[in-house]
Amino acid sequence: MRLFSKLFSLTLAVSAAALPTSDHVVHERRAGTPSRWEKTARVNGTEKVLVRIGLAQSNLDRAYESDSVSPNYGKFWTSEQVISTFAPSDETVDAVSNWLVNSGVAASRLVHTKNQGWIVFESTAHEAESLLHTKYYHYTDKVAGTKAMAAEEYRVPQTVQKHIDYVKPGVLLPFASKKNRAAKRTRTYKPSRKVAANASSLSTCDELITPACVAALYKIPPTSPNVSASNSLGIFEEGDYYAQEDLDLFFANYTPYIPQGTHPKPAFIDGAEAPVPVEYAGAESDLDMQLAYPIIYPQTITLYQTDDYNYASGEIETDGFFNTFLDAVDGSYCTYCAYGECGDDPNLDPVYPDNSTGGYTGQLMCGVYKPTNVISVSYGGQEADLPAYYQERQCNEFLKLGLQGTSILFASGDDGVAGPPGDDSDNGCLGNGTIFSPAFPNSCPWVTNVGATKLYPNHTIADGESSVVDPIGHPYSIAFSSGGGFSNIYTVPEYQAAAVAEYFQNHNPPYPYYEGNASFGKNGGIYNRLGRGYPDVSANGDNIAEFNAGEFIMEGGTSASTPIFSSVINRIVEQRIAAGKGPLGFLNPVLYRNPHALNDITNGSNPGCGTEGFYTAPGWDPVSGLGTPNFPKLLDVFLALP
Incomplete structure (x- = not known):
C-alpha cells in the first residue's frame, strides 16, 4: 500500500523557543561509498525532497518482563496491546x-x-x-x-536524537542485491541398504535415526489420542515442496499407526501451492513432516x-x-515501521501482484492466518546477506509474536562458525575470509x-x-557442522548474559576477538x-531416515533438529492446554533458567573459517546451546508455570 494512502493530518503542540543549532549532533554517518555506487553531483537546492523521519518506538527495553519468575508469565498480549505498547510515545511525536x-x-x-511510525513533509533540498546540517548528493x-539521493552524514538536535530512529533521505543507499539467497539445506546421501530392517530397533541408532531412536533419545512418551484441535504445529517452507507419496512411504515403514494420506493443513501464502508430484519432492519439506508427525500425531501440522x-x-x-510470511x-x-523501513522492502522482498507469467496476481496477503502456538523454521541465511535495518525490523516482529504466545524456533545453520561456501567468500567467512x-x-x-x-x-x-562434525565425504559430499557463534548486530540479551559470561570465564575460546560491530575485525579479532x-x-x-522422491535416503542438517x-x-x-493453561510464547528466558531440563552436550565443535570453531562445554556453549530436550524434565518445568 502506498505511503500517502495512510496519512492523516497532525495536530502539533509547539513550544515557544527554537532549539539552538549548536545542539546538533551526528545521528548517522556513512564510512564510505559502497563500490557499486558512484557519487555524481550535489543535489540542486531547489529540488523537491520528501523528508521522512522515523520515530523511535517505545518500551522495547522492557518487552520481556514476562519470564518464568514474573507474575506476568503466561499473560500473553493481544495484537492491539502490542501495537499500542510499542508505538512511538506522545513525548516522541511532540x-x-x-x-x-x-x-x-x-x-x-x-x-x-x-501506522504511527513516521512524520513526513515535502521540502526543498536546501531546506532539508x-x-x-548536511549536504545531499x-x-x-x-x-x-x-x-539515489543520500548524504554522507546528517545531524539532529541532541535533545531530539533519542526520539528519532532514521531520517530519509539519509545515509543509506539501496542494498545491492546478492544473486544467491542462502537457506538452510539438508545434507543428503543414499545408503546401500533400502530401509532399516527393524524400524523399532534401538541397536543401530548410531547408523540410522528413526522415530524410535528420537523417542528413546529424548524420553518422548506416546501421544494421547485426545488432542486439542487448536494446537497445530506450524512448519514454514519456501521453494521446497512435500509429496504425499513420500509421507505415505515413511508412515508405512516407520509409523504404521499414522494413517495413509495424513497431510498438513494448508496455510498457503501469496500464491504458494503444495504438494507436488513425487518426482519433484523437496528433501527439506519431506524431512520436516517425517520428523514431526511421529512425535505429535494425532496433533496436526499447519503448513x-x-x-x-x-x-x-x-x-x-x-x-x-x-517478510511475506510475517505479513x-x-x-x-504489512505497514509496521521500524529502523527506517515501513512495510516490505520493494528492493528485497517479493512484490504482489506478480504479473510475471504464472505469478500470483492477488494483493499481498496481510493477517489472513492466525499463527500457531509453535512454528518450526528450517531456513535462513547470514547476517551479512541483508542490511541490519531489515533484520532489526523483522527481529521486533518475532518479539511481538512471542509476546502474543507463539514460540518460534530456527535452525542454527550447517556450516559451523562460517556461512555457506561461496556466499560471502570462498569459504563462507567475512573480512579476509577468516572472520566468523x-x-x-x-x-x-x-x-x-x-x-x-549426533x-x-x-x-x-x-x-x-x-x-x-562431519568432514567432506563422511558421509556427505560437503562438510557439515552445527552452526553457532555470536552476532555482529545484537548484544547479549539479559536472559543469556550469565550463561555467556560463564562460558567465556571457564572455557575461553583461543581466538582474538573484537568488541562490537563498530570494531569489526580490530586487532585481528x-x-x-x-x-x-x-x-x-x-x-x-x-x-x-527419510523417503524423498520415492526413494529411501538419509539426511543431515539443523533442518532436522528444528522440527524435532x-x-x-x-x-x-x-x-x-489439557491442564487448563495456555501456550508458552518466547521460550528462552525459561530455558536459560532451567538448564537442568536439557541433556548437556560436552563433546564436539563447529569448525569453519580455517579454525576448529568453538567447542562444547558443560553448560551453555555456542555449538550445542543448553543441550538436547529431556521431555519429562521440560514438561515438569513448563507445567509448573502459570
Missing part, C-alpha cells in the same frame, strides 16, 4: 514535531502516518540540508543504472508455504526472507535457535550425543565478544 515547527517547517505541512548504481513459484524458486531474484500471520506487519559469519535471523534475541547433534559410531543412546550467542538448544540432526525440538514443545503445549 518532541520531533516541535523541533520541525520551530525550525521553520509549518505545522500544516506535517503529516503523521496512520539546513534542517539536518546524487548517486548512480554502476551496475543497475538506478539513481505455511510461502510465495508463488516465481519468487520461491528464485526465477525472480530477491534477497529478503520471511500473513500479522496484518499489522553469524547466521540470520538466528542472532535475533527473540527466537530460539536449534543446533545439531550419535557417533559405536555409541549407544545410553552413551549420549555429541555435536555434529575473528568474532564479536559482545554479541548475542547462539544456538540456544540442540537436537539430533544426522543420519536421519519444535515438536517436543508442541507436545508440551498440548499438556498445558
Whole structure:
C-alpha cells in the first residue's frame, strides 16, 4: 500500500523557543561509498525532497518482563496491546514535531502516518540540508543504472536524537542485491541398504535415526489420542515442496499407526501451492513432516508455504526472507515501521501482484492466518546477506509474536562458525575470509535457535550425543557442522548474559576477538565478544531416515533438529492446554533458567573459517546451546508455570 494512502493530518503542540543549532549532533554517518555506487553531483537546492523521519518506538527495553519468575508469565498480549505498547510515545511525536515547527517547517505541512511510525513533509533540498546540517548528493548504481539521493552524514538536535530512529533521505543507499539467497539445506546421501530392517530397533541408532531412536533419545512418551484441535504445529517452507507419496512411504515403514494420506493443513501464502508430484519432492519439506508427525500425531501440522513459484524458486531474484510470511500471520506487519523501513522492502522482498507469467496476481496477503502456538523454521541465511535495518525490523516482529504466545524456533545453520561456501567468500567467512559469519535471523534475541547433534559410531543412546562434525565425504559430499557463534548486530540479551559470561570465564575460546560491530575485525579479532550467542538448544540432526522422491535416503542438517525440538514443545503445549493453561510464547528466558531440563552436550565443535570453531562445554556453549530436550524434565518445568 502506498505511503500517502495512510496519512492523516497532525495536530502539533509547539513550544515557544527554537532549539539552538549548536545542539546538533551526528545521528548517522556513512564510512564510505559502497563500490557499486558512484557519487555524481550535489543535489540542486531547489529540488523537491520528501523528508521522512522515523520515530523511535517505545518500551522495547522492557518487552520481556514476562519470564518464568514474573507474575506476568503466561499473560500473553493481544495484537492491539502490542501495537499500542510499542508505538512511538506522545513525548516522541511532540518532541520531533516541535523541533520541525520551530525550525521553520509549518505545522500544516506535517503529516503523521496512520501506522504511527513516521512524520513526513515535502521540502526543498536546501531546506532539508539546513534542517539536518548536511549536504545531499546524487548517486548512480554502476551496475543497475538506478539513481539515489543520500548524504554522507546528517545531524539532529541532541535533545531530539533519542526520539528519532532514521531520517530519509539519509545515509543509506539501496542494498545491492546478492544473486544467491542462502537457506538452510539438508545434507543428503543414499545408503546401500533400502530401509532399516527393524524400524523399532534401538541397536543401530548410531547408523540410522528413526522415530524410535528420537523417542528413546529424548524420553518422548506416546501421544494421547485426545488432542486439542487448536494446537497445530506450524512448519514454514519456501521453494521446497512435500509429496504425499513420500509421507505415505515413511508412515508405512516407520509409523504404521499414522494413517495413509495424513497431510498438513494448508496455510498457503501469496500464491504458494503444495504438494507436488513425487518426482519433484523437496528433501527439506519431506524431512520436516517425517520428523514431526511421529512425535505429535494425532496433533496436526499447519503448513505455511510461502510465495508463488516465481519468487520461491528464485526465477525472480530477491534477497529478503520471511517478510511475506510475517505479513500473513500479522496484518499489522504489512505497514509496521521500524529502523527506517515501513512495510516490505520493494528492493528485497517479493512484490504482489506478480504479473510475471504464472505469478500470483492477488494483493499481498496481510493477517489472513492466525499463527500457531509453535512454528518450526528450517531456513535462513547470514547476517551479512541483508542490511541490519531489515533484520532489526523483522527481529521486533518475532518479539511481538512471542509476546502474543507463539514460540518460534530456527535452525542454527550447517556450516559451523562460517556461512555457506561461496556466499560471502570462498569459504563462507567475512573480512579476509577468516572472520566468523553469524547466521540470520538466528542472532535475533527473540527466537530460539536449534543446533545439531549426533550419535557417533559405536555409541549407544545410553552413551549420549555429541555435536555434529562431519568432514567432506563422511558421509556427505560437503562438510557439515552445527552452526553457532555470536552476532555482529545484537548484544547479549539479559536472559543469556550469565550463561555467556560463564562460558567465556571457564572455557575461553583461543581466538582474538573484537568488541562490537563498530570494531569489526580490530586487532585481528575473528568474532564479536559482545554479541548475542547462539544456538540456544540442540537436537539430533544426522543420519536421519527419510523417503524423498520415492526413494529411501538419509539426511543431515539443523533442518532436522528444528522440527524435532519444535515438536517436543508442541507436545508440551498440548499438556498445558489439557491442564487448563495456555501456550508458552518466547521460550528462552525459561530455558536459560532451567538448564537442568536439557541433556548437556560436552563433546564436539563447529569448525569453519580455517579454525576448529568453538567447542562444547558443560553448560551453555555456542555449538550445542543448553543441550538436547529431556521431555519429562521440560514438561515438569513448563507445567509448573502459570
